[in-house]
Amino acid sequence: MHIGKYIDLVHRTEKDLVDAFKVVAKAHRDEVDIEQTCLLLSSWSQQLAQIMEPVANRYNKENDKEPDRLTKTLLKKARKGSMAMLRDLHDLYLIVNEVLVCCTILKQGGTALADEELVAVCEEIEQQTTRQSSWLMTRMKSAAPQTLIVAKP
Amino acid sequence: MNESRDSIKDIWGERTPYREEWPVRQDQRTGEEPDKWVQSACVLCSNGCGMDIGVKNGRIVGVRGREGDRVNHGRLGPKGLHAWVANNSTDRLTKPLIRRNGKLREATWDEAMDLIVQKSKDIIEQDTSLGLGFYTSGQLFLEEYYTLGVLGKAGLGTPHMDGNTRLCTATSAAALKVSFGSDGQPGSYTDLDTTDAILHFGHNIASQQTVLWMRILDRLAGPNPPKIVVIDPRETYTAEKATVHLALKPGTNVPVMNGILNLIIQSGNIDKGYIEAHTTGFEELKKIVSAWPPERVEEVSGVPALKLREAAEILGTAKSVVSTVLQGVYQSMQGTAAAVQVNNLHLIRGLIGRDGCAIYQMNGQPTAQNTRECGADGDLPGFRNWGNKEHVQQLATLWNVPLDKIPHWSPPTHAMQIWRFAESGTIKMLWISGTNPAVSMPELSRIRKILKKRKLFVVVQDAFNTETTKYADVVLPAAIWGEKTGCFTNVDRTVHISHKAVEPPGEARSDLDIFLDYSRRMDFRDKDGNPLIQWTTPEEAFEAWKKCTRGRPCDYTGMSYAKLSEGSGIQWPCNEKYPYGARHLYTDGVFNTDINQCETYGHDLDTGAAVTEQEYKVKNPAGKAFLKGSDYLPPHEVPDEDYPLWLTTGRIVYHFHTRTKTGRSQQLHDAAPDGYVQISDEDAAKYGIREGDMITVTSRRGKVTEPAKIGGIEPGLVFIPFHYGYWDNDKRSRAANELTLTEWDPVSKQPYFKYAAVSISKEEDGMLKKIGKSIETLTEKLKLQEV
Ligand code: SF4
Numbered sequence: 035m036h037i038g039k040y041i042d043l044v045h046r047t048e049k050d051l052v053d054a055f056k057v058v059a060k061a062h063r064d065e066v067d068i069e070q071t072c073l074l075l076s077s078w079s080q081q082l083a084q085i086m087e088p089v090a091n092r093y094n095k096e097n098d099k100e101p102d103r104l105t106k107t108l109l110k111k112a113r114k115g116s117m118a119m120l121r122d123l124h125d126l127y128l129i130v131n132e133v134l135v136c137c138t139i140l141k142q143g144g145t146a147l148a149d150e151e152l153v154a155v156c157e158e159i160e161q162q163t164t165r166q167s168s169w170l171m172t173r174m175k176s177a178a179p180q181t182l183i184v185a186k187p
Numbered sequence: 188m189n190e191s192r193d194s195i196k197d198i199w200g201e202r203t204p205y206r207e208e209w210p211v212r213q214d215q216r217t218g219e220e221p222d223k224w225v226q227s228a229c230v231l232c233s234n235g236c237g238m239d240i241g242v243k244n245g246r247i248v249g250v251r252g253r254e255g256d257r258v259n260h261g262r263l264g265p266k267g268l269h270a271w272v273a274n275n276s277t278d279r280l281t282k283p284l285i286r287r288n289g290k291l292r293e294a295t296w297d298e299a300m301d302l303i304v305q306k307s308k309d310i311i312e313q314d315t316s317l318g319l320g321f322y323t324s325g326q327l328f329l330e331e332y333y334t335l336g337v338l339g340k341a342g343l344g345t346p347h348m349d350g351n352t353r354l355c356t357a358t359s360a361a362a363l364k365v366s367f368g369s370d371g372q373p374g375s376y377t378d379l380d381t382t383d384a385i386l387h388f389g390h391n392i393a394s395q396q397t398v399l400w401m402r403i404l405d406r407l408a409g410p411n412p413p414k415i416v417v418i419d420p421r422e423t424y425t426a427e428k429a430t431v432h433l434a435l436k437p438g439t440n441v442p443v444m445n446g447i448l449n450l451i452i453q454s455g456n457i458d459k460g461y462i463e464a465h466t467t468g469f470e471e472l473k474k475i476v477s478a479w480p481p482e483r484v485e486e487v488s489g490v491p492a493l494k495l496r497e498a499a500e501i502l503g504t505a506k507s508v509v510s511t512v513l514q515g516v517y518q519s520m521q522g523t524a525a526a527v528q529v530n531n532l533h534l535i536r537g538l539i540g541r542d543g544c545a546i547y548q549m550n551g552q553p554t555a556q557n558t559r560e561c562g563a564d565g566d567l568p569g570f571r572n573w574g575n576k577e578h579v580q581q582l583a584t585l586w587n588v589p590l591d592k593i594p595h596w597s598p599p600t601h602a603m604q605i606w607r608f609a610e611s612g613t614i615k616m617l618w619i620s621g622t623n624p625a626v627s628m629p630e631l632s633r634i635r636k637i638l639k640k641r642k643l644f645v646v647v648q649d650a651f652n653t654e655t656t657k658y659a660d661v662v663l664p665a666a667i668w669g670e671k672t673g674c675f676t677n678v679d680r681t682v683h684i685s686h687k688a689v690e691p692p693g694e695a696r697s698d699l700d701i702f703l704d705y706s707r708r709m710d711f712r713d714k715d716g717n718p719l720i721q722w723t724t725p726e727e728a729f730e731a732w733k734k735c736t737r738g739r740p741c742d743y744t745g746m747s748y749a750k751l752s753e754g755s756g757i758q759w760p761c762n763e764k765y766p767y768g769a770r771h772l773y774t775d776g777v778f779n780t781d782i783n784q785c786e787t788y789g790h791d792l793d794t795g796a797a798v799t800e801q802e803y804k805v806k807n808p809a810g811k812a813f814l815k816g817s818d819y820l821p822p823h824e825v826p827d828e829d830y831p832l833w834l835t836t837g838r839i840v841y842h843f844h845t846r847t848k849t850g851r852s853q854q855l856h857d858a859a860p861d862g863y864v865q866i867s868d869e870d871a872a873k874y875g876i877r878e879g880d881m882i883t884v885t886s887r888r889g890k891v892t893e894p895a896k897i898g899g900i901e902p903g904l905v906f907i908p909f910h911y912g913y914w915d916n917d918k919r920s921r922a923a924n925e926l927t928l929t930e931w932d933p934v935s936k937q938p939y940f941k942y943a944a945v946s947i948s949k950e951e952d953g954m955l956k957k958i959g960k961s962i963e964t965l966t967e968k969l970k971l972q973e974v
Binding site for chain 1: 820
């Protein structure tokens, strides 16, 4: 069974997200709403990582080696400025959506295994992660025209 | 001075108890006997009292309430009776000013407007119109907002337009949209005539809308008085009359409302039939509020469980309820989420759309409703949905411009973001009309820094020199109420006409004329090469606006200047179906949530994430109201060791905004001459502070020094009125917004003025002398003021 790998992937990515949101919050604290919302979304990822913990432990032995994660390449460190902010939100969006894809896949596996706990965890993650993703999209959209078109003085 | 009553001493006047209906009482105040009376309405708060302007020899000499007006039945409050004297003030701006060699100097209109046009064109050339921002008001007339909206959206095509309404009324609009699909107040002031219970939530109505409060006082003095629940951290005039007063901690509005809803649902005092037929989301709401039993609410909010139960009993069993909501909710943590819980209360009990049942998501300013309707804030005119192509196309057709000219490709930029773009340098011209951000915005040191930026070209359009004009590159002298004709709409959708009574002073021009002039000089054209804006008078602008509202919730098509001048206030919608206006919206329980009708697809209450059209389609509420819950999120700044107290800011009965008008009335000024800091008896004892001592209040963002006023507030909390700035006293730092935070509600984007962490300390005696004010007189004055 490879399911443990996917569980581990989601679990680790979720933990990475806790930090990633914090990094972006700190780098762009001049954009007050970004700072505050990123901190809120970081706390959501924290909760999701926590509810994942028991399932991750249960499937621990299925997991032989650490999977590759998007967070390894994206968002190593955040940058300053409005273009950088757009790029950072974009990176967060990709990571968050990585979680969503993994979750969809996991939920299928969980359903096939009739693992109710796993399915319930997946649903919770899906719900909150979708909210994270929507916020990132909304915020990118509102920043895009000004960032792309208007020159800095 | 000839006055029917002394409204300074006796704010609400003698009681005229209900006899079936609300009796007429005409309040009047004149300096001389007028030659004529001119029809108008008051612009000193959102109540919209009908009034006549007394004129003699071309000057305003007084006002009187209009007896036949549906809003006030002749009454006026202290601001309405006194503030008209500002029109005659000798320090009105009468000529345009242009900054030359660092100083503002008189100029001609041609010079001023040409400079603005040249700057606009230069910026557009380099950065498109995304380099331009407009920050307007809640105090112009609807004809002016609509003109500004059209020139911004179809002329320039910039999404950067908002009003100071973002600070006062944005959450009202947002909460109505969340629950009912569009803006628009469901109820009517007449609901107060019969209602069994009233909820005032974060709304010190007795001080803000004094005439509306008279209506309630007269109910209390008549047969079958209503029960009143007040939710407010302070012991206000309003709270004094409460059957139950819930004095909560700052930032805990959501837990308290969740607690009340939970008790009501638990007790079964809900209208299951109504919920089933007309709402969606009940089960989720129930789940969220069920986590808030009274004991937990008490722990978080400080409201005793017993009191919460009493409040829930009143609100859960009354046969009719009127709820009013204002800044205590809008300007605090989770503003939209908390305001929505009031809508939920009415929805789950089916108390909406009929006599005695109303929700007033109050506005602060007299014409704020029109800023929202006409597209001078972030919204599209006529409550259209900028995410709905069909709606945008309607406007493109009406204005005869290409669809993509109208900035629907980006969410409208809210005021806080406009200021941020100006700060970061990508908005290069900021045109401020009818508002004074250098006193009213949060975190003033930051606002001053932005206004001072060399690369930001600042245009300020106002009637007086203000703390903001000081930083302008161009100042345009504006005509105000009484000097121009136009219409405006109050909280219960009543539209009044205000006729021009006198000429403006010097070369001052109406905001309408200024916007039309700009539009002409910019040569905005439609698709066929005709001038984009073809109206030249207020009445023509009103006719154009009517066309824009056809078929929308705020339908004005049944009104005309003639009809508005015959009577005294008409509620929208006014059209073929409702030729005399409609008291209630949603009488049939069908809301504006249909996908083709709604003003927005909605937002996540916690993050502000926008719901997409696709997602909305899936939900398809099709006319059902949304019941949306939210769990508690603690405020971002809370008292700690360094800043151990909560600050909250607010208003006092004698002043409006930054006192540009009310501060020029000697009587209003004398009644409330200066700011103060209100602290509890306990904190006064702890810090060794006596009444009138000068106290320095410090936050992470700034400092103010104010005389102390002791009592009437919970321990741990300090209150400072926000009206006082520097135009008439720059001897000390005293504007409350020196202390407040830059942050805002995720949905409505309204900034939070109702909490910040501060410390207090007593000024040294030496400082007291420097301030040069006699403590004794100050103490006396303070005593006259509200506790
Ligand atoms: S209640 Fe408001 S509108 Fe009425 S007189 Fe007072 S300030 Fe004016």
